[in-house]
Amino acid sequence: MTSLAEKLTEITGAAFAALDLPVELGQVRVSDRPDLAQFQCNGAMSAAKLASKNPREIAGEIQTKLLGFGHDRDTYVNSEYVSVHYQGHEVFKNIEIAGPGFINLNITDEYLAAHLADSAVDERLGVEKITKQETIVLDYGGPNIAKPMHVGHLRSSVIGDSLRRICGFAGFKTIGDVHFGDWGLHMGQVITELEERGILGQNVTLEQLEEIYPAASKACKEDEARLKKAQQATRKFQDGDPAYRKAAQQFAEVSIEGIKQNFGALGVHFDLWKGEADVHEMIAPMVNRLKTKGFAEESEGALVISVEQEGDKKEMPPLILLKSDGGVMYGTTDLATIVERMEEYKPARIIYVVDQRQSLHFEQVFRAAYKGGIVPDSTELTHAGFGTMNGPDGKPFKTRAGGVMRLEELISMGIEKATARLDEAELARDIEASERADIAQKVAIAAIKFADLQNNRIADYVFDIDRMTSFEGKTGPYLLYQAVRIKSLLRKAQAQGFEPGKEFTIQDSDRSLALLLTELPDVFEGALKNYTPHLLCEYAYRLAQEFSSFYAACHILSEEDEALRSSRLALCELTHRQIALVLGLLGIEIPERM
RNA sequence: GCGCCCGUAGCUCAGUGGAUAGAGCACUGGUUUCCGAAACCAGGGGUCGCAGGUUCGAGUCCUGCCGGGCGCACCA
Numbered sequence: 001m002t003s004l005a006e007k008l009t010e011i012t013g014a015a016f017a018a019l020d021l022p023v024e025l026g027q028v029r030v031s032d033r034p035d036l037a038q039f040q041c042n043g044a045m046s047a048a049k050l051a052s053k054n055p056r057e058i059a060g061e062i063q064t065k066l067l068g069f070g071h072d073r074d075t076y077v078n079s080e081y082v083s084v085h086y087q088g089h090e091v092f093k094n095i096e097i098a099g100p101g102f103i104n105l106n107i108t109d110e111y112l113a114a115h116l117a118d119s120a121v122d123e124r125l126g127v128e129k130i131t132k133q134e135t136i137v138l139d140y141g142g143p144n145i146a147k148p149m150h151v152g153h154l155r156s157s158v159i160g161d162s163l164r165r166i167c168g169f170a171g172f173k174t175i176g177d178v179h180f181g182d183w184g185l186h187m188g189q190v191i192t193e194l195e196e197r198g199i200l201g202q203n204v205t206l207e208q209l210e211e212i213y214p215a216a217s218k219a220c221k222e223d224e225a226r227l228k229k230a231q232q233a234t235r236k237f238q239d240g241d242p243a244y245r246k247a248a249q250q251f252a253e254v255s256i257e258g259i260k261q262n263f264g265a266l267g268v269h270f271d272l273w274k275g276e277a278d279v280h281e282m283i284a285p286m287v288n289r290l291k292t293k294g295f296a297e298e299s300e301g302a303l304v305i306s307v308e309q310e311g312d313k314k315e316m317p318p319l320i321l322l323k324s325d326g327g328v329m330y331g332t333t334d335l336a337t338i339v340e341r342m343e344e345y346k347p348a349r350i351i352y353v354v355d356q357r358q359s360l361h362f363e364q365v366f367r368a369a370y371k372g373g374i375v376p377d378s379t380e381l382t383h384a385g386f387g388t389m390n391g392p393d394g395k396p397f398k399t400r401a402g403g404v405m406r407l408e409e410l411i412s413m414g415i416e417k418a419t420a421r422l423d424e425a426e427l428a429r430d431i432e433a434s435e436r437a438d439i440a441q442k443v444a445i446a447a448i449k450f451a452d453l454q455n456n457r458i459a460d461y462v463f464d465i466d467r468m469t470s471f472e473g474k475t476g477p478y479l480l481y482q483a484v485r486i487k488s489l490l491r492k493a494q495a496q497g498f499e500p501g502k503e504f505t506i507q508d509s510d511r512s513l514a515l516l517l518t519e520l521p522d523v524f525e526g527a528l529k530n531y532t533p534h535l536l537c538e539y540a541y542r543l544a545q546e547f548s549s550f551y552a553a554c555h556i557l558s559e560e561d562e563a564l565r566s567s568r569l570a571l572c573e574l575t576h577r578q579i580a581l582v583l584g585l586l587g588i589e590i591p592e593r594m
Numbered sequence: 595g596c597g598c599c600c601g602u603a604g605c606u607c608a609g610u611g612g613a614u615a616g617a618g619c620a621c622u623g624g625u626u627u628c629c630g631a632a633a634c635c636a637g638g639g640g641u642c643g644c645a646g647g648u649u650c651g652a653g654u655c656c657u658g659c660c661g662g663g664c665g666c667a668c669c670a
Contacts, residue, residue, distance in 0.1 A: 320667055
């Protein structure tokens with residue numbers, strides 16, 4: 001179904017069309033002056049330029065047209081029937097012209113009620129589904145084998161998982177791929193470390209690995225010869241040295257088990273658990289094709305593909321396909337991964353949720369992919385980059401000791417805080433231990449995810465665990481609380497034999513919540529279009545807040561007017577469904593009670 | 595040096611070229627015989643980094659500067 005603002009846009013657009021003005025000028029949106037109107041259209045002011053007329057005059061003509069639709073001869077515009085009636089109700093309560101030429105629109109409560117009733121019976125709550133069945137591959141998470149997962153992986157995982165859910169709800173077939181880092185230098189670093197310790201070939205545990213990689217990395221930084229060894233080992237490993245491969249396979253298994261635990265705790269889902277290593281076989285044929293087609297060339301001992309384009313403002317270094325030692329870099333595996341994804345899934349889009357600092361790399365890879373004919377122009381390659389996570393001091397997030405905080409440590413910190421807060425608020429006291437632990441887990445994850453997702457993706461953000469677990473204000477736990485509170489109310493209503501109605505009765509105390517509830521489809525569209533979950537966070541918070549005001553303003557269960565009571569219960573139910581849907585799209589689970 | 599991102603209230607952040615720039619935290623005051631007060635209501639707090647320009651209209655677009663972050667061939 002169409003959103004409310006969209007319906008109004010259609011009507012207003014027809015009025016512009018009827019005056020031979022561009023339909024797009026009829027764009028209606030929620031007013032930013034709620035004291036003056038519910039909706040506004042600014043098209044008359046843009047139209048003034050085109051028609052070289054006074055904007056207020058045009059606004060007046062639009063107003064006249066709008067009032068005429070469905071009443072008289074103006075009803076047809078370009079042979080389309082246009083009406084300002086909906087299910088027998090007037091759409092507009094009034095249309096006013098203000099300031100330089102704003103068209104202020106208010107709708108009737110009856111129309112609002114009818115629209116809400118429609119969206120309440122829609123299981124998608126008014127959000128439209130795409131008609132074409134297209135596939136989107138999302139690349140996020142990106143943990144490295146044998147390296148501990150740290151807070152840096154949080155953003156990629158949480159944002160990527162949310163985008164996957166958003167695209168999925170929009171109707172796309174989505175494929176989330178974790179894309180392990182299991183082919184790079186760090187593999188050689190770990191292998192040589194094992195060699196030096198004389199334990200290559202023996203099984204290592206997760207605990208050992210957690211100490212081994214940092215030690216290897218440190219050694220390579222301090223000693224050039226040691227780094228060289230690691231590079232050679234990496235090359236040997238990539239070439240298929242049996243002992244190295246066998247060892248790597250063993251510690252990869254151990255490592256992946258740990259990684260899966262982390263993602264499990266976070267509630268981040270993947271459809272594919274593939275890595276760089278999986279495309280190894282595809283690299284040589286790909287490189288050969290690029291050579292044959294004349295795209296690959298030798299430069300300074302390496303095999304590269306130039307990706308400069310006319311009109312480039314900046315230096316664009318070529319993408320290195322093969323290093324001078326013959327080894328591959330991550331650009332090569334990224335490119336080969338695109339080859340594989342195109343062959344397997346023919347996606348319409350591939351979205352990379354990776355640190356913004358890698359934007360140049362992705363630009364190189366994307367250009368190489370298009371240039372080399374690996375993807376057609378119809379496939380959209382997007383780097384949905386994100387900013388770094390800083391500590392409260394504004395510098396990259398570190399532990400108190402100054403080290404990198406491990407992801408699981410961060411999660412358990414959140415759970416600890418959530419549990420403490422439950423105790424403090426003396427909530428959920430009579431709930432048994434296992435459910436209580438589950439609640440604390442959900443609260444903690446909601447706190448962490450919401451704190452991350454509510455920020456503009458591209459900008460750096462300050463991660464402050466005390467703030468996000470404070471349970472007050474714009475936080476995940478606040479949203480859970482509101483959702484649980486509504487659920488509890490609905491349970492009580494049911495126990496008393498009250499059912500949410502199918503019809504809505506709009507009074508002063510219900511109107512702003514009712515109006516807000518109509519915005520969901522537009523908000524969703526914005527989040528999908530720009531890959532920005534923070535719009536959904538904003539909306540969920542506004543909903544929770546608006547509901548809370550509504551809840552404080554009118555008592556629902558004791559309302560004696562049956563029509564009003566069932567309407568209000570329906571508002572509660574619709575609010576709950578929307579919050580649950582939106583939080584679901586953010587990857588946040590709501591407990592039954594808390 | 596070249597390029598990208600950011601600069602909005604004390605702090606953390608929203609703000610598809612439109613009217614009087616908004617939230618949360620913090621601060622001040624108020625609200626519980628009634629549905630969950632982790633709540634609600636009200637209040638104070640702004641040279642939107644600076645300077646030009648485009649526009650009927652600029653936090654938003656363009657140019658320059660200042661401040662911060664990041665990136666620029668064999669790490670990922």
